Amino acid sequence: xxxxxxxxxxxxxxxxxxxxxxxLSDSEWEDFxxxxxxxxxxxxxxxxxxxxRLTLDAPDWARDRLEAAAVKGAQYEREIGWEIGRIxxxxxxxxxxxxxxxxxxxxxxxxxxxxxxVVADIDILVEEAAxxxxxxxLVAHGWEFEPLEPxxxxxxxxxxxxxxxxxxxxxGTLLDVHHRILPRxxxxxxxxxxxxxxxxxxxxxxxxxxxxxLLHASAHLFQDxxxxxxxxxxxxxxxxxxxxxxxxxxxxxxxxxxGLGRPLFYAVRYARRMGLADELAPSTLGLVGRWAPPxxxxxxxxxxxxxxxxxxxxxxxxxxxxxxxxxxWLRMPPSLLAAHLWSKIRRSSPFAS
Amino acid sequence: xxxxxxPPEVLxxxxxxxxxxxxxxxxxxxxxxSLQSVRHSLLSLYAWHRVAxxxxxxxxxxxxxxxxxxxxxxxxxxxxxxxxxxxxxxxPIGMAPLLFEGAINWxxxxxxxxxxxxxxxxxxxxxxxxxxxxAPGSGKSTLCxxxxxxxxxxxxxxxxxxxxxxxxxxxVPKPIALKDGSIAVxxxxxxxxxxxVPLINLEGQLHACQRPPEASVAASGERxxxxxxxxxxxxxxxxxxxxxxxxxxxxxxxxxxAFNYNLHGQRGFELLAEIADAAPAAILQYxxxxxxxxxxxxxxxxxxx
Numbered sequence: 001x002x003x004x005x006x007x008x009x010x011x012x013x014x015x016x017x018x019x020x021x022x023x024l025s026d027s028e029w030e031d032f033x034x035x036x037x038x039x040x041x042x043x044x045x046x047x048x049x050x051x052x053r054l055t056l057d058a059p060d061w062a063r064d065r066l067e068a069a070a071v072k073g074a075q076y077e078r079e080i081g082w083e084i085g086r087i088x089x090x091x092x093x094x095x096x097x098x099x100x101x102x103x104x105x106x107x108x109x110x111x112x113x114x115x116x117x118v119v120a121d122i123d124i125l126v127e128e129a130a131x132x133x134x135x136x137x138l139v140a141h142g143w144e145f146e147p148l149e150p151x152x153x154x155x156x157x158x159x160x161x162x163x164x165x166x167x168x169x170x171x172g173t174l175l176d177v178h179h180r181i182l183p184r185x186x187x188x189x190x191x192x193x194x195x196x197x198x199x200x201x202x203x204x205x206x207x208x209x210x211x212x213x214l215l216h217a218s219a220h221l222f223q224d225x226x227x228x229x230x231x232x233x234x235x236x237x238x239x240x241x242x243x244x245x246x247x248x249x250x251x252x253x254x255x256x257x258x259g260l261g262r263p264l265f266y267a268v269r270y271a272r273r274m275g276l277a278d279e280l281a282p283s284t285l286g287l288v289g290r291w292a293p294p295x296x297x298x299x300x301x302x303x304x305x306x307x308x309x310x311x312x313x314x315x316x317x318x319x320x321x322x323x324x325x326x327x328x329w330l331r332m333p334p335s336l337l338a339a340h341l342w343s344k345i346r347r348s349s350p351f352a353s
Numbered sequence: 354x355x356x357x358x359x360p361p362e363v364l365x366x367x368x369x370x371x372x373x374x375x376x377x378x379x380x381x382x383x384x385x386x387s388l389q390s391v392r393h394s395l396l397s398l399y400a401w402h403r404v405a406x407x408x409x410x411x412x413x414x415x416x417x418x419x420x421x422x423x424x425x426x427x428x429x430x431x432x433x434x435x436x437x438x439x440x441x442x443x444x445p446i447g448m449a450p451l452l453f454e455g456a457i458n459w460x461x462x463x464x465x466x467x468x469x470x471x472x473x474x475x476x477x478x479x480x481x482x483x484x485x486x487x488a489p490g491s492g493k494s495t496l497c498x499x500x501x502x503x504x505x506x507x508x509x510x511x512x513x514x515x516x517x518x519x520x521x522x523x524x525v526p527k528p529i530a531l532k533d534g535s536i537a538v539x540x541x542x543x544x545x546x547x548x549x550v551p552l553i554n555l556e557g558q559l560h561a562c563q564r565p566p567e568a569s570v571a572a573s574g575e576r577x578x579x580x581x582x583x584x585x586x587x588x589x590x591x592x593x594x595x596x597x598x599x600x601x602x603x604x605x606x607x608x609x610x611a612f613n614y615n616l617h618g619q620r621g622f623e624l625l626a627e628i629a630d631a632a633p634a635a636i637l638q639y640x641x642x643x644x645x646x647x648x649x650x651x652x653x654x655x656x657x658x
Contacts, residue, residue, distance in 0.1 A: 026410045038437065061381045061410045067467035075616040 003027075007035030008231065012275050015041065015235060018049045021056055029062040039231040042066070043073025043116030073116020080107045080119050083173050084205055087124065090141035094133040098124035099199045099206045101178065101216065106236070108205035109213075113239035121165065121174035125208075127196065128179040135163065135177070142169045159185045181216050188219070190258035211251040214240040215260045218267035231274070237267045238276035245281070252287050261291030270305050357400040367407055368392055371416065374405035378525030378573050379514065380465070382457060383411035386449075388431065391417050394450035397549060398528040398562055401570040413460035417453050419446065435460045444555070451552055451560055454528060461512055461525070462612045468523065469515040469624055470612040475508035475522055475579075476500050481653045482522045482577040484513050484632065485585055486610035492587030495535040498563055499642050500649065502543035507569035512612075513579075517620050520627050521576040526569045528562035536561045538642060581656040582607075582634035583649055594638045595648060603629040632656070 010032040013020045024032065036042035046069040049056070056063060084104055091098055099105075101123040106114030126134050143166040148156075156164040161180040167173065180192045195216075198209045208216060217240055221233045243251075255261045265288045271277040272285070292298060356364070356375065367373035371385030375395075386392065416434040420443050430443035433456040440459060444452055461470060473486035474497035483505070487493045497510040508524040516523060528549075531539055536551055536559060547564040554560040582603060598606065607625045608614050614621040633656055639645035 026408050030410055034437070059410050060379075061412045064379075064412060064467045065464070068464055069466075071466045071613075071616050075618065078618060 003031050004035065007031035009275075011036045011039065011041060011045075011231065012235075014045055015048075015276070016278075018045065018052050018054055021045075021049060021054065021058070023057065024062075026059060026062075029058060033062060033065055035231075037069070040118050041232055041235060042069040043076065043118070044112070046070035047073045047116040048112070070116070076116060076118055077107055077114070080104055080117070080122070083122055083171070084108055086141070086168075086171075087122065087138075087175065088205070090137050090143070091134060093140070094130070094137045096126060096130055096134060096137075097206050098126050098134075099196060099208060101125055101181070101208065102220070105205075105207040105213065106239075109202045109207050111239060113236045121176050123162075123176045123178055125178045125181065125192065125195065127192065131163065131177070131179055138166060138175070138177070143167065143175055144169055159183060182219060188259050188263075190215075190219070190260055194257065209254075210240070210243065210247065211254045212258075214251060214267075215255055215258055215264055218263040219260050222263040222266040234267075234271050234274050234276055237271040241268065241271065241277050241280055241284075245283070248281075248284050248287055255288070255291070261288070262293065264288055265291040265293075266301065266305075273306075354404055355401050356396065356404055359404060364396070365392065368395075371414070372407035374407060374411060375399060376403040376405055376573070377457065377527060378509070379468075379523050380412040380461070380525065381405050381410065382460075383414045384453075385414075385416040385418070386453070387418055388446075388449050390447075390449045391453055394453065394549065394562075397547065398564050400564065401567045403573075413457070413464060415453065415456045415460065417449060417456060419443075433459075436464060448552060448554070450549065450562075451554055454530065454562060457527060458511060461514075465514065466613050466616050467517075469517050469614060469617055469621055471513040471515070471607060471614070472511070472610045472612060473513040474510045475513045475524075476505040477508060477522075477524075477577045478505045478653060479657060480577060481580040481657050482508070482632075483581045483583060483649070483653060484522075484579050484607075484628070485583050486513070486607055487584055487586075488610070492535075492585050494530050494532075495538065495587065495642070496585045496645055496649070498529050498531060498535070498539045498546075499542055499646050501529075501566055501569065502539070502546065503646055503650075506572060507565050508577075515579075515624060515628075516576070517617055517624060519576075520578065520624055520631075522579055523576055524569070524573050526565040526573055528564060531561045531563055532558045539563065542642065579628045579632045581653055582628070582632045583652065584634070584636045585645070586636060586638045587640065588638055589640050591638055591640045593641065593644045593648060595652070596636045596638075598634040598636060600626075600629040600634075603632075603634040606634070 010028060014032065033042065036045055046066045049066065050070055058066070084100060087098065100108055103114070103117050103119035104122045107117055107119065145164050145166055148164050153164055156162065161183045162176045162178040166175045166177065168175070181190055181195065182188050195208060195212055198212060199206050200209055207213070214237070217233070217236050221237070251264070255264045268277070268280065268284060268288050272280060293301070364373070368384060368386050371383060373384045375382045375384055384395070414436050417431060419430055420432045429446040431446045431449045431452055432439060432443040433441065433452050435456050471484070471486055473484045474493040475485070476483050476497060485493045485496065494510045497507070501507045507526050508522055509527060510529040511527065512525055514523040514525055515521070531548070536548065539546065540548060549562045551559040551561040584606060604625045607628060614625065617624070635652060637645060637648060639648070
């Protein structure tokens with residue numbers, strides 16, 4: 001566990017400055033490679049290292065593993081670029097220019113957190129009114145819905161913020177079509193229209209505006225919480241937070257307009273705590289301070305997040321569990337959540353028909 | 354220092370604690386296992402492989418042991434973990450030695466992306482690197498074992514590792530996997546070769562491992578250029594026949610048998626094209642091993658000129 005902690009610290013340090021790779025001892029290399037690989041950050045670091053033309057005094061095995069990660073990362077980027085083009089082409093039939101979210105957007109926007117990124121599924125955002133057209137066009141171009149139980153289909157269509165996942169018949173790639181960025185049943189409802197209106201095109205690919213990208217990543221991590229606890233998510237936040245005073249003024253305005261102040265507060269707080277966003281001006285903390293939770297809640301969150309990120313060995317599992325429960329709680333009103341869990345339990349029980 | 358040079362208690366301790374560092378071609382493999390069968394099999398099959406200082410670093414970290422959990426009280430099983438993932442379900446404990454071989458192969462396929470990796474047996478003689486890319490069951494390991502019994506140097510019976518910067522083949526001399534009928538054939542062919550006791554593998558075949566020749570292991574660092582491609586097709590009772598392949602077909606065949614050619618983008622394609630340019634390719638259909646080896650030697654002779 002001591003080594004895990006050392007690996008986390010090294011990974012963070014190296015992401016901030018690849019020159020930290022110089023002069024690592026063998027055991028430091030091992031700690032760093034293990035954590036960076038596990039948190040899916042190794043390809044990013046490896047490509048960053050190549051770009052900076054840094055020469056390393058690393059042992060052969062470490063150099064080879066870094067190079068392997070760079071090779072893989074470059075391929076991930078090519079694949080995502082290609083897939084984005086396929087999706088755009090399919091939706092041109094119905095005259096829709098989708099907004100790409102999360103990983104695919106970071107790759108398309110060529111920002112550091114998109115470098116060598118493993119993107120499991122591509123996420124796009126379209127107007128709710130256009131869903132039927134989008135679905136039809138995608139199906140015509142080879143995407144199909146994964147086989148679903150009627151209950152799961154209903155779960156997505158009535159309660160969630162996205163269609164059930166689609167998979168391309170030939171390429172096997174996954175696509176999530178969103179019409180909002182948080183579940184219908186949740187407590188926060190950032191208006192999709194505002195997100196789409198302010199989206200920007202980078203090299204022909206539409207993505208959220210920089211402030212909206214940061215707010216979406218924050219909301220995803222601290223509100224929706226499907227992938228809670230990964231260092232990579234906080235590294236994303238740090239990378240998306242890079243900007244001057246004008247940028248942060250806009251972030252604050254948009255956080256207000258979208259109602260995403262609280263997740264933004266958490267995102268900034270924990271990215272800084274992990275040492276990922278030290279360059280953020282202290283004024284930024286003041287700016288988001290107005291969305292701080294009551295002290296007791298904050299103390300609890302601090303403990304859980306710290307533990308989930310590898311700070312406290314014993315608590316890591318339980319803390320992640322509690323945080324997952326918290327995000328489920330935020331996704332749905334209690335009565336609906338109870339019904340949902342009941343139906344999940346019934347299905348997983350050996351007595352279910 | 355080779356594995357055979359390690360005092361037994363040192364080897365046992367290093368295996369138990371996972372500090373054993375075995376050099377297999379260009380890779381450092383860290384091995385951890387509490388199983389006697391794995392220790393025994395390593396000592397027999399990797400006797401001449403060098404060990405590195407017990408340290409921290411490795412390309413692949415392999416851990417072969419019975420899984421935890423209640424099942425172990427009912428039926429003893431074994432599972433491997435490679436660089437932190439467990440890609441396969443537990444197997445019967447008797448398969449542990451085969452599982453270790455499978456684990457190394459899996460790691461090469463899953464992690465060695467700094468190299469271009471093809472599914473091919475590779476051997477060398479007089480500077481001619483011979484690639485034999487083919488699907489399992491085509492007799493490539495058997496032909497490979499036969500060739501090293503007649504003066505060829507073993508690079509690998511499973512992988513062609515290519516340095517993307519230079520196009521050279523890197524040796525990764527691992528035990529040769531012989532199945533079913535091949536076991537007796539190679540025993541008769543190379544009476545001096547050491548073969549492990551055959552086990553039943555997952556496909557229900559008899560599976561024995563041949564220890565790589567000492568000279569091949571000692572030459573693990575000597576690279577060579579691919580100069581000949583032979584696609585073996587064992588067909589019982591068939592007349593020996595050679596048919597040449599065009600360069601375009603050669604590239605396609607190499608790509609079909611590649612693990613990670615796609616990851617290397619344009620460079621990957623160029624490399625395969627360079628091989629097709631430098632190495633004439635032929636499909637070799639044979640049933641008689643003596644005849645097959647004679648034809649390969651003849652092809653190598655003309656490739657050398």
